[in-house]
Amino acid sequence: MKFFVSIITILYGFCLQAQEKLPANNLSIKLFIRDAEEKKPLAGASVMIPSLKKTLVADSNGAALFTQIPAGKYAFKISYIGYADQEIIIELPQSEGFYEVLLSHDEEHEEEEEVIVTATRMSRSIADIVTRVETISGEELTEKGNMKPGDIRMLLNESTGIQTQQTSATSYNSSIRIQGLDGRYTQILRDGFPLYAGFSGGLSLMQVAPLDLKQIEVIKGSSSTLYGGGAIAGLVNLVSKTPTNEKELSFLANATTVGGLDLSSFYSKKFNKIGLTVFGSRNTSNAYDPAALGLSAIPKFERYTIHPRLFFYGNKTNANFGVNYITEKRLGGSMDYIKNGSLGYFENNQTNRLTTQFQLTHQINEQSNFVFKNSYSRFNRSIQIPSYEFKGLQQTSFSEATYQYKATKQDWIIGANFMSDHFKEMSQMVANPKDYQFNSWGIFIQNTWQASEKVSIETGLRGDYVKQFGFELLPRIAFMLKANSQFTFRLGGGMGYKTPTIFNEEAEKLHFRFIRPIDQLIATNERSIGGNFDINFRTRIGEIGLTLNHLFFYTRLNSPLVLVNSGTSSSFVNANGFISTKGMETNMRLSYNDFKLFIGYTYADVNTHFNNVKNWSPLTSKHRVNNVLMYEKEGKFKIGAEAYFFSPQQLNDGALGKSYWIFGLMAEKIWNNFSLFINFENFTDTRQTRFDTIFTGSMNNPNFRDIYAPVDGFVVNGGLKLKL
Secondary structure, three states, X not given: OHHHHHHHHHHHHHHHHHHHHOOOOOEEEEEEEEEOOXXXXXXXXXXXXXXXXXXXXXXXXXEEEEEEEOOEEEEEEEEOOOEOOEXXXXXXXXXXXXEEEEEOEOHHHHHHHOOEEOOOOOOEEHHHOOOOXXXXXXXXXXXXXHHOOOOOHHHHHOOOOEEEEEOOOOOOOEEXXXXXXXXXXXXXXXXXXXXXXXHHHOOOHHHOOOOOEEEEEEEEOOOHHHHOOOOOOEEEEEEEOOOOOOOEEEEEEEEEOOOOEEEEEEEEEEEOOEEEEEEEEEEEEOOEOOOOOOEOOEOEEEXXXXXXXXXXXXXXXXXXXXXXXXXXXXXXXXXXXXHHOOOOOEXXXXXXXXXXXXXXXXXXXXXXXXXXXXXXXXXXXXXXXXXXXXXXXXXXXXEEEEEEEEOOOEEXXXXXXXXXXXXXXXXXXXXXXOOEEEEEEEEEEEEEEEOOOOEEEEEEEEEEEEOOOEEEEEEEEEEEEEOOOOEEEEEEEEEEEEXXXXXXXXXXXXXXXXEOOOOOOOOOOEEEEEEEEEEEEEEEEOOXXXXXXXXXEEEEEEOOEEEEEEOOEEEEEEOOEEEEEEEEEEEEEEEEOOEEEEEEEEEEEEEEEEOOEEEEOOOOOOEEEEEEEEEXXXXXXXXXXXXXXEOOOEOOOOOEOOOEEEEEEEEEEEOOOEXXXXXXXXXXOOOHHHHOOOEEEOXXXXXXXXXXXXXXXXXXXXXXXXXX
């Protein structure tokens, strides 16, 4: 026995001596990264030893194994998208073996995950939405709002896959194009209400200020199943702010180097059973001619907006009612005419827009509720050019009742709606007025089913009936697969339609002059079918956060309306053929400490296939690139740089436009309740008038060409924001 004890003692002493003499440079340590609440492994978590410049990504079990580590004390930094970073100290060899590291969600991520999307009718966080929805909210909405506080044109134009198309060289009127399709195929909503369709869609992007918006939601692709006709290219839902327990009183003042002035204010407060929001603004500008052509690139305008909303909160029933009134005078054309009233070309727009919104929500029980909506819109606009005036009144109403049921794994929505759209031309001495009266009835059903923890399916079916154009059956379906914490896949598709009217980009360019009304006996609805497939990937590589989304899209639009000249007048008729748009979008976001880099690329191949002849559709850039770099010290200041590229576009006159870049810089200094901002928009002064013409003919009787590039050039704006 003494012999064995002696042998063990000798071996133990030898081992100790060996440890003292031999350097421990091949030690190992294994870390298991898990969620603090659910204890599930966080595959893809980043584990870094900064002093050794070693970084590993956790495997499917959340494990990261480091080998060949010298003895010593090391700081391990563990990070994962959506979780608070954690740093632990491990000393080797004493701690050699394995460690379990539990990560908790960080507050910033919690705020991002609480972005609730309503455009799909299912109020869910954006991470759980089956249909692909893009949002502009939070800091992004604020930053883009600084660049153009008077309207939302720039907010949308700087998003991947979206292009705002200027339809007037002198009045600055614009429409929105999604994935290359004309603006008339995008449905614009306000809090789920279709308030900007038909004649009232004119100037709509230019008359919505962003200060009282909580977020903007965009669905790309055929989406008429959700809200009815019009959403062939997609839909844009403008979501207004609602009252909170904390009072908000905000003021914004912005001035531009071309004589523009924006003054806006917003008030919000919830008082126990009642809430209130009030938005008001005054937006003005002088006429501006950067090219010294004698024609305004920015018109002279004056606009006033007032938008109060009242909210009522009960035990089971909530309701809100709002009124929005906008009045504007907009004058563009000859600078001599605008300033002195001299003879020359002019375009004079006067608009009055009144809308009301009412919504009532009754909670039947814990699982179901009933919602009733109603809106009314009265839009009066007159357009004057030399020797011609077009004046019209559009009145629309929208009523909808829905029943929603929420189960453990399924959500159901069943509803019906009625929409009236009446237009009356009020111009004098009209031989063939463009009046119409459409009444549309619709019923719909929608289901979201969480088939498993990883798979969700959303289906919908709508039936719409318009007396003049018949019945439309519109199915849609979407799948979402959460493969793991890093990869999410979405696949969806549906059908769309649009009731034919003359109110579109082509007619707007002609001021609706010499255009005959739609022949309801031969015209048919424009119909589409399309689908999207996207891959979303997110990870963290050391201190760099990466989010990547890649989208493939395709839409086929059958029997689109085209303008046909017939002597002294023109008519819109259904084409013999179709329009196809296919392509892809890539969005990448990189974050490193206080830096954020956004890179977006759009490829859109849009073609007409009329009478078996394929042609490139006008005014669509096949390639677009958008880059934004931000440096921000939270609560102190932010600085941003942006660059946008547009490839050549086919023009309606057969010519090919030039490619161009637009560059911008912005900065904002922030204090507790006060901030100052400045924006250098298009500081390289990219203008169509620098490399191409915008009209032919004489100054008194110009024939305007397509506007495919900026005409206003380099503009600086800056101002202050006050929040009490």
